[in-house]
Amino acid sequence: MSREDRDKWNARYAEGAYADRTHPSPLLEEWLPRLEVSAASPRAVDIACGNGRNALFLARNGWQVDAVDISDVALQNVAKSAEDESLAVRCVAADLESAEPIPAPILPPQAYDLAIMFRYANLPLLKRVGASLKPGGYLIVEAHLQTDAEVIGPGSARFRLAPGALRAAAGELAVVDYSEGLVVDPDGRLAALARLVARAVS
């Protein structure tokens, strides 16, 4: 695990980063009821879960969730919320950008009915994420897009996706829905986003 990255994110969460962003993503709220999932107790993984707004939302809706992040401070927040509400969330600390191979227990093959990755752009990881989906399982991704507009998110274009990049990274997954553009978040702030809903071919 990169100590520098972990320390940077831990410091942000210790200062209260995203503490006011408790609403689940509207994209996830929109798509969750539309997913064709047959498992009685479906499994999801929230990649770079942060404080867990989306992981907790899934768990409140009956999902068993693995919540993965580099920040153990954020994961402590998730674990506390899950415990308070008796939700099925398993917190896993991992550096998903390490030069070392990702340990096998993280993103195991054909394990999940749903994988989500929100506001964290790690396109090289999507191949591994796709392999961790059950046949017919879904991937939902939302990432900051390059733009000239005044928006929230990373100031540097380096940390934003180029147009078309997310769609191209879906690889062998079947794209169910894809969009790019300006979106007003539930808190009224403007974001430039690429949004993908894709499915593992069954």
Ligand SMILES: C[S@@+](CC[C@H](N)C(=O)[O-])C[C@H]1O[C@@H](n2cnc3c(N)ncnc32)[C@H](O)[C@@H]1O
């Ligand atoms: C902008 S936050 C998004 C959090 C959450 N997905 C959401 O939408 O509220 C980005 C998250 O990525 C995590 N992250 C950054 N680098 C990471 C890495 N190398 N491995 C795992 N998680 C990482 C951070 O700790 C942070 O929680």
